[in-house]
Amino acid sequence: MVEKSLSITIDNIQFSVVPFTTVAAAVALHGSGGTRRSVKGHRRTALCGMGVCHECRVTIDGRPHGVGCQTLCRDGMSIHTAQ
Amino acid sequence: MTSERYDIVVVGAGPAGLGAVSVALEEGARVALIDDNPRPGGQIWRQGPAFSAATPLQAWLDFYERHAGLTLFSSTRVIAATTDRRLLVESGHASAWHLGYGSLILATGARELLLPFDGWTLPGVTGAGGLQALIKGGLDVEGERIVVAGSGPLLLASAATAMRRGARVVAVIEQAPRARVLRFGAGLIATPSKLVQAATLMRSLTGQRYRTDSVVTAAHGATQVESVTVRSHGFDETIACDRLATGYGLVPNVALGEALGCAAEPQRGVLVDADQRTSVERIFAAGECTGVGGMELSRAEGALAAYAALGVNNARAAEQRRARARWRKFAARLTRAFEPGDAALAWPSADTIFCRCEDVTFADVSVHANWRDAKLQTRCGMGACQGRICGAAAQSLFGWNVPPARTPFSPARIETLMTASLDSPL
Numbered sequence: 225m226v227e228k229s230l231s232i233t234i235d236n237i238q239f240s241v242v243p244f245t246t247v248a249a250a251v252a253l254h255g256s257g258g259t260r261r262s263v264k265g266h267r268r269t270a271l272c273g274m275g276v277c278h279e280c281r282v283t284i285d286g287r288p289h290g291v292g293c294q295t296l297c298r299d300g301m302s303i304h305t306a307q
Numbered sequence: 308m309t310s311e312r313y314d315i316v317v318v319g320a321g322p323a324g325l326g327a328v329s330v331a332l333e334e335g336a337r338v339a340l341i342d343d344n345p346r347p348g349g350q351i352w353r354q355g356p357a358f359s360a361a362t363p364l365q366a367w368l369d370f371y372e373r374h375a376g377l378t379l380f381s382s383t384r385v386i387a388a389t390t391d392r393r394l395l396v397e398s399g400h401a402s403a404w405h406l407g408y409g410s411l412i413l414a415t416g417a418r419e420l421l422l423p424f425d426g427w428t429l430p431g432v433t434g435a436g437g438l439q440a441l442i443k444g445g446l447d448v449e450g451e452r453i454v455v456a457g458s459g460p461l462l463l464a465s466a467a468t469a470m471r472r473g474a475r476v477v478a479v480i481e482q483a484p485r486a487r488v489l490r491f492g493a494g495l496i497a498t499p500s501k502l503v504q505a506a507t508l509m510r511s512l513t514g515q516r517y518r519t520d521s522v523v524t525a526a527h528g529a530t531q532v533e534s535v536t537v538r539s540h541g542f543d544e545t546i547a548c549d550r551l552a553t554g555y556g557l558v559p560n561v562a563l564g565e566a567l568g569c570a571a572e573p574q575r576g577v578l579v580d581a582d583q584r585t586s587v588e589r590i591f592a593a594g595e596c597t598g599v600g601g602m603e604l605s606r607a608e609g610a611l612a613a614y615a616a617l618g619v620n621n622a623r624a625a626e627q628r629r630a631r632a633r634w635r636k637f638a639a640r641l642t643r644a645f646e647p648g649d650a651a652l653a654w655p656s657a658d659t660i661f662c663r664c665e666d667v668t669f670a671d672v673s674v675h676a677n678w679r680d681a682k683l684q685t686r687c688g689m690g691a692c693q694g695r696i697c698g699a700a701a702q703s704l705f706g707w708n709v710p711p712a713r714t715p716f717s718p719a720r721i722e723t724l725m726t727a728s729l730d731s732p733l
Contacts, residue, residue, distance in 0.1 A: 242356045244346075246444035253447055257530070258430060263666040267530065269430040271663070271696075273440030274350055275343055276418045278691035278718070279663060289691070289718065293444060294382065295399065296345045 232301045241297050248273070248280040248292035251305055259292055261306040282306070312407035313339040313378070315616055316394065317414060318385060318563060321349020322602045323594025324414035325367050326609030332376045334617050339406055341380045341396060343717075347372070349416055350436060351602050355443035357472070363606075380406075386723055387714040388567050392589065395727045403723035410589045410616035413564050413577060414609055417595035419461075419554035420647070422700050424655045426526030426535075428663060431550045438552035439465040442472055449473030454535050454546055456480035456523040456553040459645040463508035465552055470511060478516045478546055480537055482555070482651040483644060485519040491644035498637050500603075522650045526551050538650065555647050557599045558699050564592055565711035573702050573709070574598075581628075582615035583608055591616055600638030607631040652704060662697040664690020672697075678707040691718055 229240040234254045241250045248270040251259055258267040259280045270280035275294040283304040284290035292303075315331045317324045320342035331338045340347070346354055352364040360368060371377060382399035389395070392411070397403045419434040426432070433441060435457050442448055451474045455466045458481060466476045481488060495502040509517070521539040526532050534547045559576030561569075569585035569592065571577045576599075577585055577592040585592050591612040594605035607630040614624040655661075657670035665686040675681040678688070678701055688694030688701075688709075693716075698709040715724065 241445065244354065244356045244445070246355075246441075249441060249445035249447075252441070253445065262428070262660075262663070266428060266666070267430055268428065268663070270433065270441055271437060272419060272421065272434050273437035273444070274418065274434075276692060276695050277421075277663065281691065293441065294344055 230297050230299045230301075232297050232299070232303060234303045235305055235307065236302075243297075245297045246293055247282060247284060247290065247295040247297060247301075247303055250297050251280075251282065251292060251303065256305055256307050258307050259305050267307070311339070311378075311404070312409075313337050314409045315339075315412060315613065316341065316406055316408035316410075317412045318342075319349065319414035319416055319594070319596070320344070320347035320379075320381075321414060321416050321594060321605065322351060322363075323416070323596075323605035323609035323612075324349070324412070325364070325371075326606040327412045327414060327593060327613040328377060329367065329371055330610045330613035331617065332371055332374050334613070334619055335376070336613075336617060337376055339378045339380060339408075341383050341385065341394075341406070343382065343384045345382050345399075347379065347381065350440060353440055353443045356445045358443045384717045384719075385563055386716060386719045387727055395723070397717075397719055397723045403720070403726045408589070410591060411567075412583075412609070412612045412616060413567075413569075413585070413590065413592040413596055414594045414605070414612075415560040415563050415596040417557035417559050417599050418695065418699075420556050420558050420699055420703060421553075421696055422555055422647075422651065422703060423659050423661050423669060423697075424524055424526070425659050426528070426532070427553075428660050429526050429528050429532050430530065431528065431532030432526050433550070433552050435465045435552045435554035436461050436557075437554065438550070439468045442468050447472070448550065451475070451549040452477045452547065453550045453552060454478050454480065454523065454537075454548045456535075456537075456551065457555045458482045458647060458651065459554075459556045459641070460505065460508075461554065461556070463505070463512065467508050467511050469552075474550075476512070477548055478518060478537070479512065480521045480523055481517065481519045482522050482648055483519060483646075484648070487644045488519050491640060494640045498633075501637065520650075522653075523551065523553055524653075524655075555651055555703075556645055557595060559596045559598060561596060562693075562695070562712040563716055564590075564596060566713065566716055573699075583612035584615060589616075598638065599642070600634055601641070604631060604634035604638055607634060647703065654704060661700070662687040662690065662694075664692050664697075672701070673705070678709050681707075693717075
């Protein structure tokens with residue numbers, strides 16, 4: 225099955241993902257390693273995977289606090305992590 | 308601001324919510340379905356790049372997704388409720404509006420019970436169901452060594468999903484005693500479909516280690532999980548891995564129900580009668596928000612909630628009542644078998660982060676007498692998740708009573724709250 229890929233940017237770096245990839249998965253695939261920084265500055269990544277814990281929040285198209293695990297990547301989307 | 312009115316509003320597009328919607332549409336009702344995920348299916352029928360819709364979900368999508376009587380609001384959260392049977396909702400695409408209902412059916416499901424342990428904030432640690440959800444969302448685990456830990460059949464399901472995507476599951480760590488797990492396995496004879504499912508999952512684990520009477524007490528690593536400590540019968544062993552997925556079963560999502568005034572208990576969930584009616588008039592609840600019991604039970608309860616909301620009592624409703632009775636017995640056996648024991652509920656070290664949103668340590672929280680004091684003194688439970696993770700942990704570890712959520716139920720944009728207050732005070 226050949227699928228069209230979506231072109232997104234993560235922390236200003238161009239990246240491709242297959243359709244229906246979540247933002248949380250895209251950030252992990254990209255390998256930048258983390259989504260947000262905790263209050264004390266520690267690196268965090270997605271924990272619950274289902275929109276409860278909010279550890280995967282990132283800035284999506286300029287809007288902060290997007291829940292990465294509940295957002296699907298769209299062509300042209302820009303994602304900023306707190307790394 | 309727009310305000311729309313429906314005969315029935317269903318919150319949650321998992322098996323219970325979809326079961327309710329199917330019945331309501333068949334009975335000719337005008338239905339709105341609200342779900343916080345981008346696509347329907349809930350957790351168990353989650354779709355993704357390499358995961359097409361499961362058969363029951365595909366059947367639902369084929370028959371109902373474009374039904375004229377249905378309006379589907381995906382990526383939409385309930386932010387507040389007003390007394391005149393309306394919900395304030397916010398969608399991922401920047402808008403907020405009110406939805407009015409004749410009857411409301413809550414099918415908000417369950418979340419994982421995530422108990423804090425040393426190192427659980429390290430990247431690479433996820434929930435057990437959490438890992439499965441992330442893999443379905445496109446997370447690549449090929450070639451990774453994974454430890455799955457906690458309790459319940461979800462560990463096997465999560466391990467199977469990881470292996471299907473090329474991961475090496477090096478151990479499955481189950482806290483329940485071996486005798487209880489075996490008794491649960493033997494009891495599956497009463498539900499042949501579950502027996503087949505369990506046998507398939509266990510067979511896929513051949514060569515892996517499924518260990519009972521064991522818990523993960525710590526995750527280690529500099530910037531990422533590199534190993535975990537497993538404690539069995541008082542002995543510790545270190546297992547090297549790239550990822551740890553751990554969850555101690557499920558807890559009902561009662562926040563919305565409680566906030567609407569429905570009577571609820573932490574483990575039993577939103578309390579319902581034989582017609583899935585809550586303690587509040589015209590509000591029904593179905594599925595795992597009324598007690599954890601699996602997909603089949605949820606579907607039956609969802610259908611019954613819709614029948615009751617529409618005042619229909621026919622042969623099909625009777626059939627659903629029989630299904631519900633059968634699956635409730637299965638749910639009771641499941642709960643008995645995998646109830647967290649002392650080792651699972653053992654306290655973590657003083658320095659363990661207890662509240663991940665506010666970085667509050669276990670030591671700082673555990674000196675307080677109750678949830679309210681802990682919140683006021685430490686900000687525990689006051690971050691983005693609103694205590695949904697650490698509140699459940701506090702309930703399990705300290706026996707604290709965690710009071711209902713207040714408006715707004717989810718983090719909301721200021722525009723949404725302004726819109727609400729222009730229309731009617733919250």
